[in-house]
Amino acid sequence: MARVRVEPAGVEVEVPAGVSVFAAALEAGLSWPTICYGQARCTACALRIVDGHRHAEPPGPDEDGVLRQLRGRRRSSAGDSRDTRLACRLTVRGAVTVEKNGAKPIVREDSP
Amino acid sequence: MSLDIAPTPPSTPATAVPHRVTDPIRIPVERYYATDFASLEKEKLWKRAWQLACRLEDIPRPGDYIEYEVAGESILLIRQDGGSVRAFNNACRHRATALGEGVGTFYGGQIVCPYHGWRWNLDGDSSYVYARTGFDAACLNPEALRLREVRTGEALGCVFVTLDRDAPPLEEALGDILSVLEPIGFDRMRVRWWRHVLLDANWKMAQEAFMEAYHVMQAHPSLSMGAADEAYNLEATLGGFECFQNGSAHALHPTGAGVPVEGMSVTDYFIQFNNALYVGTDAYATEREMFVQQGLMEADIPDEQFPMAFLGALAEYAKGAGIPLPPPTMATTGYAHIFPNMTVLPAYGNSIVYRVRPSGDDPEKCVFEVWALQIPPEGEEPLGRPELEGPIPQDNWPQIFKEDFSNVTKQQKGLHTQGMDELVLAGGYEAMIVNNHRRIDEFLAAP
Numbered sequence: 001m002a003r004v005r006v007e008p009a010g011v012e013v014e015v016p017a018g019v020s021v022f023a024a025a026l027e028a029g030l031s032w033p034t035i036c037y038g039q040a041r042c043t044a045c046a047l048r049i050v051d052g053h054r055h056a057e058p059p060g061p062d063e064d065g066v067l068r069q070l071r072g073r074r075r076s077s078a079g080d081s082r083d084t085r086l087a088c089r090l091t092v093r094g095a096v097t098v099e100k101n102g103a104k105p106i107v108r109e110d111s112p
Numbered sequence: 113m114s115l116d117i118a119p120t121p122p123s124t125p126a127t128a129v130p131h132r133v134t135d136p137i138r139i140p141v142e143r144y145y146a147t148d149f150a151s152l153e154k155e156k157l158w159k160r161a162w163q164l165a166c167r168l169e170d171i172p173r174p175g176d177y178i179e180y181e182v183a184g185e186s187i188l189l190i191r192q193d194g195g196s197v198r199a200f201n202n203a204c205r206h207r208a209t210a211l212g213e214g215v216g217t218f219y220g221g222q223i224v225c226p227y228h229g230w231r232w233n234l235d236g237d238s239s240y241v242y243a244r245t246g247f248d249a250a251c252l253n254p255e256a257l258r259l260r261e262v263r264t265g266e267a268l269g270c271v272f273v274t275l276d277r278d279a280p281p282l283e284e285a286l287g288d289i290l291s292v293l294e295p296i297g298f299d300r301m302r303v304r305w306w307r308h309v310l311l312d313a314n315w316k317m318a319q320e321a322f323m324e325a326y327h328v329m330q331a332h333p334s335l336s337m338g339a340a341d342e343a344y345n346l347e348a349t350l351g352g353f354e355c356f357q358n359g360s361a362h363a364l365h366p367t368g369a370g371v372p373v374e375g376m377s378v379t380d381y382f383i384q385f386n387n388a389l390y391v392g393t394d395a396y397a398t399e400r401e402m403f404v405q406q407g408l409m410e411a412d413i414p415d416e417q418f419p420m421a422f423l424g425a426l427a428e429y430a431k432g433a434g435i436p437l438p439p440p441t442m443a444t445t446g447y448a449h450i451f452p453n454m455t456v457l458p459a460y461g462n463s464i465v466y467r468v469r470p471s472g473d474d475p476e477k478c479v480f481e482v483w484a485l486q487i488p489p490e491g492e493e494p495l496g497r498p499e500l501e502g503p504i505p506q507d508n509w510p511q512i513f514k515e516d517f518s519n520v521t522k523q524q525k526g527l528h529t530q531g532m533d534e535l536v537l538a539g540g541y542e543a544m545i546v547n548n549h550r551r552i553d554e555f556l557a558a559p
Contacts, residue, residue, distance in 0.1 A: 018495075026220045038219025041226060088219065 055094030158183035359451030359551025392512035
């Protein structure tokens with residue numbers, strides 16, 4: 001179990017070993033941008049690692065292929081392109097801080 | 113010894129099925145290659161019979177799915193939030209896109225069509241249609257949008273499916289073979305490995321190599337241990353068969369005393385048999401049984417009692433290691449067949465399981481899968497999902513499988529030769545094969 005901090009929402013998610021940041025975030029009741037729901041296809045879930053890089057497991061072949069396409073269509077990226085990862089494939093073995101616009105706790109309509 | 117294996121006469125009307133079996137010990141060769149027969153099987157057998165779709169551990173967590181393909185159909189089996197399993201025809205209700213392939217996980221409780229983004233909950237109910245306004249309202253009612261469901265049932269640690277809405281429930285369809293196999297503990301077993309080979313042979317030809325032991329003397333020298341011809345006493349391995357009306361069957365405990373290899377002691381035969389299987393199958397025996405056996409090598413055990421001493425030592429080992437081994441059963445032994453295409457070879461907390469299906473519409477090609485299962489120590493069940501290895505070329509399989517596969521493809525070749533009109537079966541040895549053909553004809557004759 002590792003703690004992943006999600007900015008700018010400023011929430012923390014417990015991520016079990018072998019479970020993706022995306023799956024753990026949904027489990028924790030966050031809403032996270034996606035179109036394909038975890039199939040490593042749509043890239044909407046892509047995040048940027050801002051701290052704890054060494055705790056991020058390297059991308060597997062399916063994530064790698066999608067990330068390459070993603071880099072190809074971005075003319076310039078802020079910072080190191082290796083920091084961009086798919087939340088639906090990223091697994092971690094220690095504390096990591098990531099940046100993802102649109103990732104936030106679900107506000108229930110019945111809550112005050 | 114007497115064998116109670118008289119096969120039931122065919123109960124099929126005379127003209128209904130082409131190439132039907134009229135004399136139970138003679139199997140028309142066309143059943144193994146004729147396209148009219150294969151198309152009939154496709155429609156009336158594969159789209160109707162209950163059949164093994166997956167192991168429960170293939171889809172351990174909610175959202176996990178696995179695809180099962182048969183008869184040109186694709187079925188998605190999905191683990192639900194509550195732990196049950198549901199299955200659906202694998203197609204988007206919009207323009208038919210397959211929603212999952214192979215194995216995977218639907219995250220966030222959503223099955224998503226990759227084409228236009230339609231979504232469903234894991235239970236098949238529609239949860240989202242993108243830009244609904246362009247559709248005729250009638251196309252969007254919840255029933256129309258709901259994924260089409262396929263019937264499932266669970267038994268022996270597996271999920272079975274049928275594409276027939278009118279089929280009897282699984283328990284009824286499996287019938288007596290279920291109570292015969294339940295004491296073996298299939299539900300406690302986990303996959304050690306799962307491999308497949310593509311064979312140039314009809315699916316029945318392939319599975320029939322595993323439904324009789326008459327071939328052991330000639331086909332498996334490592335198991336007949338140099339005993340040639342009648343010096344390998346087949347009777348010592350036979351206990352008859354119990355053949356059920358539903359096409360399933362199993363071999364009974366040998367009734368005769370002694371070992372099949374002339375002049376060999378019980379102890380030597382038992383040990384060499386295990387050794388040969390250990391090397392020759394990589395499935396049974398495993399390290400566990402070899403370790404237990406090794407521990408008995410120096411013990412002073414009367415010859416006839418060695419097999420029981422082994423069972424006792426294995427039970428003792430299992431107790432110490434926390435392996436929930438079921439008590440030994442005398443109800444069945446050797447091998448069993450679950451109609452139409454699942455064959456098991458259980459042994460002391462292990463089992464080899466075979467599943468054979470046609471490959472596409474070619475009657476002379478099949479997909480042959482092998483599982484090596486074993487009951488693991490409690491709390492030490494493997495964490496990941498089993499991965500299907502292969503297709504593994506015939507020549508890269510362990511020796512005993514290689515010998516079987518090789519004979520199967522030679523049979524398929526011989527089928528087409530002049531004067532080869534029918535296969536001749538030994539009612540005393542090959543009753544399970546006869547019984548399976550009889551039941552196939554009943555399926556094919558049904559309206």
